Amino acid sequence: MLLAQISDPHVTAADAPSFGRLDTGAYLARAIDHLNRLRPRPDLVLATGDLVDGGTIPEYERLRALLTALEPPCRLMPGNHDRRENLIAVFPDHAYLPRDGGFLSFVVEDLPLRIIALDTVVAGKSGGELCREQLGWLEARLAEAPDRPTLLAMHHPPFVSGIAEMDAINCANSAALGAVVARHPQIERIVCGHIHRPICVRWHGTVVTSSPATAHQVALDLAPGAPVSWILEPPACHLHYWPPDGSGGLVTHLSYIGDYGPAHPYG
Numbered sequence: 001m002l003l004a005q006i007s008d009p010h011v012t013a014a015d016a017p018s019f020g021r022l023d024t025g026a027y028l029a030r031a032i033d034h035l036n037r038l039r040p041r042p043d044l045v046l047a048t049g050d051l052v053d054g055g056t057i058p059e060y061e062r063l064r065a066l067l068t069a070l071e072p073p074c075r076l077m078p079g080n081h082d083r084r085e086n087l088i089a090v091f092p093d094h095a096y097l098p099r100d101g102g103f104l105s106f107v108v109e110d111l112p113l114r115i116i117a118l119d120t121v122v123a124g125k126s127g128g129e130l131c132r133e134q135l136g137w138l139e140a141r142l143a144e145a146p147d148r149p150t151l152l153a154m155h156h157p158p159f160v161s162g163i164a165e166m167d168a169i170n171c172a173n174s175a176a177l178g179a180v181v182a183r184h185p186q187i188e189r190i191v192c193g194h195i196h197r198p199i200c201v202r203w204h205g206t207v208v209t210s211s212p213a214t215a216h217q218v219a220l221d222l223a224p225g226a227p228v229s230w231i232l233e234p235p236a237c238h239l240h241y242w243p244p245d246g247s248g249g250l251v252t253h254l255s256y257i258g259d260y261g262p263a264h265p266y267g
Contacts, residue, residue, distance in 0.1 A: 001112045001242040004042035007193030008050040008213035011063045027215035032070045034257045042072045048193035049079025049155030060090035079155040113242045114148045120156040127169035128156030142184045149188045157192040159201045165228035166195050178204040189250050212236040
């Protein structure tokens with residue numbers, strides 16, 4: 001099984017570039033072309049939040065138009081730049097997204113690796129959280145299939161990265177999540193977005209990775225109190241490979257988006 005993870009496309013309206021200069025929609029189109037050309041083709045593309053930049057209907061309409069070119073199936077998760085009601089309004093056919101007016105958490109059951117997507121959004125805030133209701137929902141879903149290898153997906157990372165301003169707006173109650181994770185050894189991996197960088201950390205008995213963004217990245221500055229800034233490092237996505245027999249666990253590859261010339265044989 002091959003799961004492609006893209007994150008933080010921050011799609012804007014075509015006439016409103018991000019930071020006044022970045023056409024993030026064009027960057028997403030490049031990412032979609034990259035995913036379509038992958039062999040083997042991903043079984044699923046998971047977009048881990050900040051799908052659009054301002055949460056507006058026109059932005060989601062542009063996102064939907066761009067995603068019509070994506071050949072593998074996809075699942076969409078909200079981030080702090082998203083608005084749940086507008087996402088649902090523009091994607092009424094995405095039936096996995098709950099329509100009860102609450103959190104947009106869901107489960108993907110039809111792959112060898114079970115996926116539980118968690119909605120960490122706190123309306124009106126940049127930081128995220130998993131409230132008692134969400135943690136209870138997660139615990140119940142994990143209890144349903146204790147023997148199935150499971151991947152948790154969330155927008156806000158639960159770990160401290162060392163990038164101070166981003167750490168201030170990560171998942172606020174990560175200790176409570178960690179307690180749940182520690183009770184469920186079937187959790188193979190936690191994947192996140194939000195931080196616009198590829199990061200890997202051992203956490204509460206599992207591994208957590210964050211995906212880079214399809215457009216701009218957050219500059220790597222570990223100086224205490226350093227202001228957050230963005231940089232045009234190469235956009236990328238994560239490819240999570242689950243072997244046919246599940247032996248060896250989940251393997252994650254960083255896949256750069258762009259044309260870097262053909263591959264050349266050694267020798």
